[in-house]
Amino acid sequence: MPCHLWTDWRRLPEAARGGTLALGNLDGVHRGHRAVLAAAHGARPDLPLGALTFEPHPREHFRPQDPPFRLTLLPAKAAALEAAGCAHVHALPFDAALAAMEAEVFCDSILRDGLGARHLACGADFAFGHRRGGDVAFLARWAERNGIGLTVVPPVSDAAGPISSTRIRRALQDGYPERASALLGRDWEVRGTVFHGDRLGRELGWPTANLWMGRHLEPARGVYAVFAVLPDGSLVPGVANIGRRPTLGGDAETRLETHLFDWSGDLYDQEIGIRLHRFLREDATFQGLDELKAAIAADAARARSVLAVPDPG
Template identity: 35%
Template sequence: MPPVTEIVYLDEFPGPAGTPSRTSPRGDTGARQSDLDRLQRGVLSIGNFDGVHLGHQSLLRRLRSMADELGGPSVAIVFDPHPAEILRPENPPPRLTTLPRRAELMSPLGIDFLLVCRTTQALLNLSPDDFFDRFIVSTLTARGMVEGPNFCFGKDRRGDIAMLRQRCDEQQMHLQIVTAADDGAEMISSSRIRQCLSQSDVASAAAMLGRPHRVSGIVVTGDQRGRKIGFPTANLDQWSTMPPSPGVYSGCVELESGARHPAAIHLGPNPTFETEMKLKFEIHVLDYSGSLYDQILAVDFIDHIRAVHSFASVDDLTAQLKRDVATTRRHYLNWMNR
């Protein structure tokens, strides 16, 4: 197995003579000097890496390759919260992946560290030159950088690739610009994946991610209606990443034990039984009969089956659920045998 990508938190952006905070407001340990020492003279890539999609993966493989060539650690850098949450708090982008999930997805690519820098207004106010000098040079003493063609840095995104190349040349740093990945139509991006999810197109999202989109949550007690009609469901709560739009989906789940099962997923209200249009996240796990209460369940969305709608009778609903299960099995087998 490849080494696990280690998360390091930097909670106070250091000045030229500053020292980083030792305690994170998240309850995690902030970056101590010993942590920063291990990141020195490495190869960096700065981005959001939300989703760790195929475009990110291409860039991260090149990051690993350059780190091997130069003999330093590979360091992917993200800013948390997303800068848009500070600059446009009324409309922040929903998350595709948590930070631990991003590190998990980076591990097979050989990335040594995921450096998580706390986003502050002071950080966002740094000019491109100040950002480069104080962070890339003084704090991390980077030997190289790998970025995409649309990379920008500094206040108001005024620093572009041309400026980055000039500053890297001045510091005798290696720089590689990786061509953006596309799917034959458009550039692959986290924004496009979010748009697909908002349109229930989880299959296109999966194609750009290189795997099904995942949402994890805790299984809680539900209304038990599904069990009474032969289709028991695990009811998910406290999910922290973007679910697709309401609908019925085929997918699979990963239990805390690591076991995987196909699953028919209902996301949305239950109009057959309720007038209240409350969003519910219900998963009928196939080929499983044990209790899942209080477990963390990872739900992977493979394809969209149908919209949510009301049925005239419980018998009509049951007949449709049987068809949904058959469709789920077919989609799951197609995905496993792709």
């Protein structure tokens, strides 16, 4: 059954109400988030599983001047939640009205009356309502009064401590996508629409598919071994650079440029995903196009080695 995305809790069809709900920002849909989803489903497997999240992320609402930090934008988050078994994703618009809503009103109006929740699950640190006035203890009292089940899920931890979106962001910013992958349970992926660049890569013999990082977290700048997810779902290995092209005068925004190994075709204006697999080296400035071209060739050879992709030449 396909997952349905809803952006308003009012006047929902009955088929979208009355299920179990996992609550949280769910940025990244990492292993800890999936434990909350599993708990929600396990408590009432007879009911459809849903997730309640917020869009934009509350931090984007309260601190719009912060650098981009999102691990998953809404379409990718909804896809990851669907893969985890959700039949419904409720992405509530986080605006001034929702930010000002008192915790009791949030529970009464949204969880009970709007979504008709029958069972809730959340992490132990879940907080909601005006100035985060509602916590797990408040939610437990409210749920009991209203005859709604609640499962509070302890953190999922590894040797370094609880798994969190913050830890994943730090791993990516430090240049360790493999550590982020271990916490996520999959490679971290940037999704975007391929735009027309200046075709310099093609002239150098290394054509690239270019994406803007946009609202995604910016990981360590440099070169990565990657896998590209094409519009038809196929997976193609490649080598990518994240940066602002200092050798070519610099960009105002950070771009992700990916050369796909042993593939040709037109991806312009299509959405693709780039999965970061291994960091190869830091961003660098070169003394000219010949030096840049030699560096790209060396990067590609190393990426092929890391990804176990033979060189057809």
